[in-house]
Amino acid sequence: MSVDTVFVGGTVVSPEATRQASVAIDDGQIVAVGDSETLPEASTTIDATDRIVMPGVVDPHVHIGDMFSMDDYESATAAAALGGVTTCIDFGWQAWEGDQSPYHAEGSLLEGVDRKRTKAEDAIVDIGLHGGITREDPAVLDELEAAVEAGVTSFKMYTTYEMGVTYGFMERVFERLSDLGAVAVVHTEDDSVCRTRTGQLQEEGRGDPTDYPDARPDYAEAMAASDAVRLATEHGCKYYGFHTTSETAATELARYRDRYGPELVRAETCTHYVTLEESVYAEQGTHPMLAPPIRPEADREAIVSHLRRGTLDVVSSDHCGYTRERKAAENWWDSAFGANGLQTELTVLHDELVVQREFSYPALVRLKCLTPARLFGLPGKGTLETGTDADIVVFDPTKTKTITADENASVADYTLYEGREVTGTVETVLVRGEPVVQNGDLVGSPGYGQFVERAVPTWDPTGPAGRTN
Numbered sequence: 001m002s003v004d005t006v007f008v009g010g011t012v013v014s015p016e017a018t019r020q021a022s023v024a025i026d027d028g029q030i031v032a033v034g035d036s037e038t039l040p041e042a043s044t045t046i047d048a049t050d051r052i053v054m055p056g057v058v059d060p061h062v063h064i065g066d067m068f069s070m071d072d073y074e075s076a077t078a079a080a081a082l083g084g085v086t087t088c089i090d091f092g093w094q095a096w097e098g099d100q101s102p103y104h105a106e107g108s109l110l111e112g113v114d115r116k117r118t119k120a121e122d123a124i125v126d127i128g129l130h131g132g133i134t135r136e137d138p139a140v141l142d143e144l145e146a147a148v149e150a151g152v153t154s155f156k157m158y159t160t161y162e163m164g165v166t167y168g169f170m171e172r173v174f175e176r177l178s179d180l181g182a183v184a185v186v187h188t189e190d191d192s193v194c195r196t197r198t199g200q201l202q203e204e205g206r207g208d209p210t211d212y213p214d215a216r217p218d219y220a221e222a223m224a225a226s227d228a229v230r231l232a233t234e235h236g237c238k239y240y241g242f243h244t245t246s247e248t249a250a251t252e253l254a255r256y257r258d259r260y261g262p263e264l265v266r267a268e269t270c271t272h273y274v275t276l277e278e279s280v281y282a283e284q285g286t287h288p289m290l291a292p293p294i295r296p297e298a299d300r301e302a303i304v305s306h307l308r309r310g311t312l313d314v315v316s317s318d319h320c321g322y323t324r325e326r327k328a329a330e331n332w333w334d335s336a337f338g339a340n341g342l343q344t345e346l347t348v349l350h351d352e353l354v355v356q357r358e359f360s361y362p363a364l365v366r367l368k369c370l371t372p373a374r375l376f377g378l379p380g381k382g383t384l385e386t387g388t389d390a391d392i393v394v395f396d397p398t399k400t401k402t403i404t405a406d407e408n409a410s411v412a413d414y415t416l417y418e419g420r421e422v423t424g425t426v427e428t429v430l431v432r433g434e435p436v437v438q439n440g441d442l443v444g445s446p447g448y449g450q451f452v453e454r455a456v457p458t459w460d461p462t463g464p465a466g467r468t469n
Helices: 073-082 108-120 140-148 167-179 193-205 209-215 219-233 247-260 271-275 279-282 297-309 346-358 359-376
Strands: 002-013 018-028 029-034 041-047 052-055 058-060 085-093 125-134 152-158 183-187 238-241 265-270 314-316 392-401 423-431 434-438
Touching: 002 029, 002 183, 002 247, 002 359, 002 392, 052 359, 058 346, 058 359, 073 085, 073 152, 073 434, 085 108, 085 423, 108 125, 108 140, 140 167, 152 167, 152 238, 167 183, 167 219, 183 219, 183 247, 193 209, 193 219, 209 279, 219 238, 219 247, 247 265, 247 297, 265 271, 265 297, 271 297, 271 346, 271 423, 314 359, 346 359, 346 392, 346 423
Parallel strands: 002 041, 002 052, 058 085, 085 125, 125 152, 152 183, 183 238, 238 265, 265 314
Antiparallel strands: 002 018, 018 029, 052 392, 392 423, 423 434
């Protein structure tokens, strides 16, 4: 018996440990992990000496090809591949009418899923979708079961912006999702507080980016997070809090997690909230304009502490691909909101958490690979277990590089990490056994990525958490 490929000599990372081992893959799947002498012969042998061999990153929060990103699937997933991300979960939006809408007429949730699946045919890495509920149409409640059957098993709502929904309607969605076993994912900021404070800043002429955090304070985030998670847990609905930024919001989520357990309450933060603090608005102007804002250093430290304790489960990118031109504005409220991050998320987080803060490699794999895969119904992703997809990253843990937007595959021609020196680089990336990055260069082809139908997940209360050991 022979196999397609064997990685030899590397340090293989599981969610619980690291060990010197070899990994054999055949027909797109991992078929064995062990001593090289015990593995079958291979058509291709890859020397991973002095390298980390880890699962591909699963990023459950990206924006591609819609009102939140100028990237199409080819450019965004090229950035993903170069960053070691082998599976992304984007959004299939229910069309709505409004100033912020790119749509000409209202449309159904299932139409939004189909629209994104068609766009995703150019993907280089694998793709999943959340359903995006953007208006209070009771008909969407009747679409949820069909969406789940189509492999879309999580659904996003906003508490703010024109596509936000009221808590009353959100409660109806939570009830239906609970019946289906599906997951609610929510962007939480209190809309009335944010709108009022933004209006005050506009009246006062405070359009400098350094004034922006005052428009969307931490307590607005915590208020909405508390209300949303309370509604979800009252109905036994799995709740996943998006992009947690502050100590106040993280503490609220942890309170409900303590009460109802991790089988109902989970949450993420994002790379930029772990690695940056609010001085970026003075240093970079409108480039870091995103919501919720990047917070003071004390909040950054609190977020890292919650990752250590496991009360925050995942670190995503919340990737939005915009150009400098689109971000430029005289007043911060006229800038596009969002920042690119797919290509840099693994290297920057490795440098911040593993190199500087002594998180372990298993902890990194839990935060970036295994936990998002498990929480979002991807049992064949995020792990190097036999029988799972051969989504593999070979990572050089000691090589240093200076980040520059000149290397961006995204349409974004800037990076929040310009000039930052990091330790650790992505060297080789496989998606289902096929190389999409070799020696740091993109070799994958548009159209290779597949849409992944996700299962309804079971959130194991004893499952992966963010321990640092």
